[in-house]
Amino acid sequence: MVVNRVTPVGDTQDPHATPGSGFGSLPLIRWGRELWLLPILLLAAAVRFYDLTAAAIWGDEGSSLLLARYSLAGIWQHAAFDVHPPLYFMLLHGWIELFGDGIFALRCLSALAGIAAVGLGVWLVDRLATRRAAIIAGVLLALLPTAVRYSQEVRMYSLLGLLLIAATLALVYWIRRPQRHRYLVFYALLMSAAFYTHYFAVLAALCHWVYLGLIRVQHGYRFRHIQRASWWLANLAIVALYLPWLPNLLDLMQHMEQLKVGGDVGWEDPVTLSSLPSMVWSWLIQDDGEQLPLPVFLALPLALLVLAAVAVVRDRSVSRGSVLLALYTGLPLVLVFAVSWITPVFIERYLTAYALGLPLLAALAIDRLYSRVRVLALAVLVSLIAVEMVGVNNNATVDSNDQLDHVVNYVNQHFQPGDRIVTSDMLWYLSYVYYDRTGAQVRLYTPPTADGHSTRPNEYGFGTLVTADVYLDSLAELPGKDRVWLVGTFGDPGEFPSLPKAWQASGEVHAGGVQARLFVTKSAAE
Structure with a gap:
């Protein structure tokens, strides 16, 4: 079979060798011919490892980490409700076991x-x-x-x-x-x-x-x-x-509407x-x-x-x-x-x-x-x-001081026992929990719509990663709410539209598109 080569396929001679002068025997020339791939790999490594940690973990990455926390059997089960198959998350699970998170x-x-x-x-x-x-x-x-x-x-x-x-x-x-x-x-x-x-x-x-x-x-x-x-x-x-995964794929295709409702597809x-x-x-x-x-x-x-x-x-x-x-x-x-x-x-x-x-x-x-x-x-x-x-x-071009982790670290440093933390959006929640060091349960605010319909995600997509006790339909339902941290999009008051009248703003921090605001009740402030 003819191929685009000077040397026939299977020949042990280097098809890229340059015939002729003795310059080919010089160590530098020999090194260049034998290790020509190394500089390319070093270039690839340099641009990929440069500032590898500069950008904060964002929502999709946070979902990977939440899914990877499950056992292999749990990953298989929950990935069946996600928009991606399970192999990467299984590998990530093992990777974390070996090298940490x-x-x-x-x-x-x-x-x-x-x-x-x-x-x-x-x-x-x-x-x-x-x-x-x-x-x-x-x-x-x-x-x-x-x-x-x-x-x-x-x-x-x-x-x-x-x-x-x-x-x-x-x-x-x-x-x-x-x-x-x-x-x-x-x-x-x-x-x-x-x-x-x-x-x-x-x-x-x-x-x-x-x-x-x-x-x-x-x-x-x-x-x-x-x-x-x-x-x-x-x-x-x-x-x-x-074949073992095919039933999960077919089930997912039958429930595309649930994925659209949750915002995991169609966005x-x-x-x-x-x-x-x-x-x-x-x-x-x-x-x-x-x-x-x-x-x-x-x-x-x-x-x-x-x-x-x-x-x-x-x-x-x-x-x-x-x-x-x-x-x-x-x-x-x-x-x-x-x-x-x-x-x-x-x-x-x-x-x-x-x-x-x-x-x-x-x-x-x-x-x-x-x-x-x-x-x-x-x-x-x-x-x-x-x-x-x-x-x-x-x-x-990443401003390392303009990232979600700065907001979460601020909350971690100023957190007091009994404080409550509420996020306004699923993507904020997914990335927030990676950086959280308070030990408190981070909640996700899911107020009903004006006509009474629930805004809680269903069990498909990101919703498969969140248990029901994470959802919070009303801020008034928070137990022990003397101090509450509200985490959401910077400059968007509509995410938490109905704050209890007894709450008073006590502090605020923001970095880029995210902010955390601390509220205390009047009794606690006094």
Whole structure:
């Protein structure tokens, strides 16, 4: 089988070695050839570990921590009512057992997964193209802002990217050597793990099937892998491994209304035509770009589309690896955008795993441009790195004094026995309890609506993490309420609209969008 290599597959010679002069024997040159991946991994680690603890734990991260506190059986049970499968939370549970629940340790799990994904992305491009393309891909992937951001959160998105890139790599190895069934075993295990990590993993499976279908009907050399019994058996194995979770998924789909009521789905704004280019800008600069002049706003997404076309059109390999990366990056983006006209799910973090394909695809295009128009290729590379650096800087722009933890630490320091703490919103509650050191039960304010309907979350989504005794329908119901801390959105008096007349404001602290106000009763004040 012909591959895009100078050296035949299986040859023990280094296909990237430069023949000729004795300079290749110099220690520095040898070191550069053997350890070329190390600087890329160090770059990936530097941007992911930089200020890893600067941003406070936010609501989604707090939900991860609450769920990870359960036993493995409890995680399985409660994840069945959540919008995400259980694998990440089980791994986080074990991680906490080993390394504790400090914020640095917690976020290290995602950071390490993100660094590993960079390494595997480089490996994947190295199999599909040249060493030069692999190095370019490594630099661009290491700096990809959306990947950096979600490598710094206590959520499953970084792990999902790692699993899907690894599965795609296993697929490439199997396509080249279909008689090596171990690659399909790896593929089945990795894809099964991805399905247990996030429901959007199904989009990667779809990309793989479409890719195998395309190389089956392409002109010239046709790959018949999609017809092989081993491929079908591997996918049947994925289904079999997922069967224990399937009833939970079906139940969740039947209760989408409960998830919408609780605000766990359906909260995203409806998409518009600008949402698609906005997503590309978000991937690259961590800003939707909609404040930019229209020509600039459209220029970057269109330029990336042109790069994708260059990568695909200039691909002379029989396996058409650039098509695989184009599908992996573009198909989920377009499908989720289309579905979001019906049900809004066009959310950056849900698609971050697929954004990892963007720098890999760009690297293939730059490498192929370099062979013909070197100046243009270098200009494109420098421009992309500059754009990504803007996003990396935006990620790192965190005011550590403007965070929820400052509010909670203030309450911790000024807390007195018998004080009550009430939060106004589920997301504030989820993050507050991580920092709370008072030992008091933190309550969640859920006043009935004007027509008497309860605002308590149901058992689906975040509601599965909160027991009924946490909810507080009326501030007057608080026992021993001489001193009460009310925690909510800064400058929003509507969150606690009906304060008891006997309460007097005694203190206040705020940081950014959150505030804590201390109230005492008149009798206590006297």
